[in-house]
Amino acid sequence: MPLIKNGHVTTDPWITIPDDMPVPANGQVIVSLERWRADGAELKARGEPVGVRLSSSQLAPEIANDLSHLALIAIEFPSFRDGRAYSTARLLRQRYGFRGELRAVGNVLRDQFMFMHRCGFDAFEINKSDDAAAWHKAMCEISVWYQTAVDVRASVVRRRHYGVAAE
């Protein structure tokens, strides 16, 4: 499954550990929110970067107090239709100031890359290799946005009235 980070296909340094598997002694791991809550002390004691994977129903406030311990948060898109992760991502970035990797996982499709990117995702686990190849095209299909979001793209209002450049 290709991983795109900061616009490039990269190898994934992270290992996702299912709840019923032991956490290895070394390596940067992604665990569920439930496991993080249960085993947070041990995970911190490993001295390796830790990431937490949220289901789409686990909203931003549930992890907000733990952000300083986390290098990555992955949020699931169980289907095209479930748009909760957009709010979660945006709040983690804008309201709670998360600076680590924000990774979109699950049903991550080409025609949604742009929406995800605008809400603060900077890493994408992509199911279809064709979609990964189309990354750059998908990111520049639309150059005009009416809203201020989390990314660097300036809103139309800022471009209209303050002469701000598009990016």
Place this chain on the structure above:
Amino acid sequence: MNAQVVTANRLADGQVVYFTSQGGWSETIADGAVAHDKDSATALLLRAERAVAEQVVVEPYLIQVTHKDDGDILPVRYREAIRALGPSVRPDIVTDRSGRSITTHFGNS
């Protein structure tokens, strides 16, 4: 067991079409291949479904029809009659090659 034919909408233009015994698709229901029992209906649908992967039609399904001795075919349900013959409120729009309009099904009420 009623007679059945397979219908779908054509992918490129959305038009209502019927699966023919030659394995093609026709805009006229009278050209539809008729299955008279459950097994042949299932087999007919299976054959028709190949056209989905070939980007010819969208979502084929079986409908019940009355199959008259003269070869004429009409859907049993009025929803399918409207699909076959066009909107009942626009008898001037004829989608069936036989030239029948939907008013033949509903009368002129």
Place this chain on the structure above:
Amino acid sequence: MYRYDEFDRTLVEERVAQFRDQVSRRLSGELSEDEFKPLRLMNGVYLQLHAYMLRVAIPYGTLSSRQMRRLAHVARRYDRGYGHFTTRQNIQYNWPSLAELPDLLMDLADVEMHAIQTSGNCIRNVTADHFAGAAADEIEDPRIYAEIVRQWSSLHPEFSFLPRKFKIAVTGAPSDRAAIAVHDIGLRMVRNDAGEIGFEVMVGGGQGRTPMIAKTVRAFLPKQYLLSYLEAILRVYNQFGRRDNMFKARIKILVHEIGIEKFSGLVEEEWEQVRDELVDLPPGELERIRAYFRPPPFDPLPDVDQGFEAAKTATPAFAAWARSNLFPHRQPGYAIVNLSLKPVGGVPGDVSAEQMDAIADLADQYSFGEIRVTHEQNLILPHVRQEDLFALWQALEAQGLATANIGLVSDIIACPGMDYCALATARSIPVAQRISTRFAETERAHDIGDLKIKISGCINSCGHHHVGHIGILGVDKKGEEFYQITLGGDASEHAAIGGLIGPAFASDEVVDAVETIVETYLANRINGEHFLDTYRRVGPSPFKEKLYAAH
């Protein structure tokens, strides 16, 4: 009216190019139907009974003559010579080919029109009072704010995959002509005690299988906070709206389940966090958009034109039309003219390409090139001089657009129903045709007075039957069309959901049933009451008795 600048234009053109790419991926098989469906829906493309259907947005119901001519061109070039105006200020084409849709959309983009978000689980086309900018009772033109909302909601990064569709309506007047109480968000312009203009914000109205009247979450919102407040409502809904059951996913269910107090609390709490961080409506932008909605260059005219008065006396048919189809304009000597798309026996909301062209010409000649689309499936020339009314009426007569029935028994809202729609359970249009034929006589219709009949072909309620004075819902009973009747619904500022009067009627009984209801009203009415007044006074019993007496 609003004109695109380079940014608006670029966005719409890029969206067409993006959709062209999505269509070609579908035709090549790169996208399956399951993958393509949500993409086409977000651009207003359905697959209906007979063909693809394209829904084109007419934001807040305002059209220019140039746009109307382009709609005619689209009807001729890509469709079968006609279009259908809907109950949400859209126009639908029933027969376009998927392969040609990108070209069609480019033709629309050329006149600043699009189909963005006319379907899908996103913020839909923003609707407004169709008399905006002309109504005598208006506080401020709601289209300024509707345009701001249109821009804010287009391709919103956070709110494009909501639990369910989301509809916003705006009115600038105390008389509600935009049915705001049955929208997910209804915005009504009001003055506070200090005389400042702001919005009353209502949330959680809707029809469908669980009809509800919207509740007020905020009695007064200063205008500059419009977008941050909407952002707060949408964020609460996006996070907490139900996603486990499609039939419970609208915001009305969330508001209903947690209660309006708790819902308001969540919204206000969220708004406190975002109200000052969101800077997308600076005064300069508000003024930029407001400038597009300045009144046209009206001539100073006397209140009453003598020629108009004389023509009414001389021509009774013109007088009848003037009585039902004209509304007071705030500019002396002008009138708001309704073009009826409900000819006797016709298809409500359908217009031919030839009629569209004729309407565009009449708009240029008589109404500063402006046209409005109503959610009641009629059209409006908003700014007509009284002295031009007789000539306009004659021209409309020649086009079959001067039926004197606005707001009357034969001015029926009907969804496309089973004649076109894949979701329908029964036909709607033929019932409307038969009722309008039964009540064809102008004098009788005028005597019956204000009466709104609304017909839906399934419980999704696109025909607004829940808020019809007489609502008719088509259902399927063992392969036969039956019709349930509700009475007492109201989409106005006194909004109410109609009550079911009894068992459903067979198709050949439903017009008689409507006539029985009308006759019962006439027998009970006192002092020239409207139908709704009588119904509210006497209740359903007399109607029930007459309707089911024979059974």
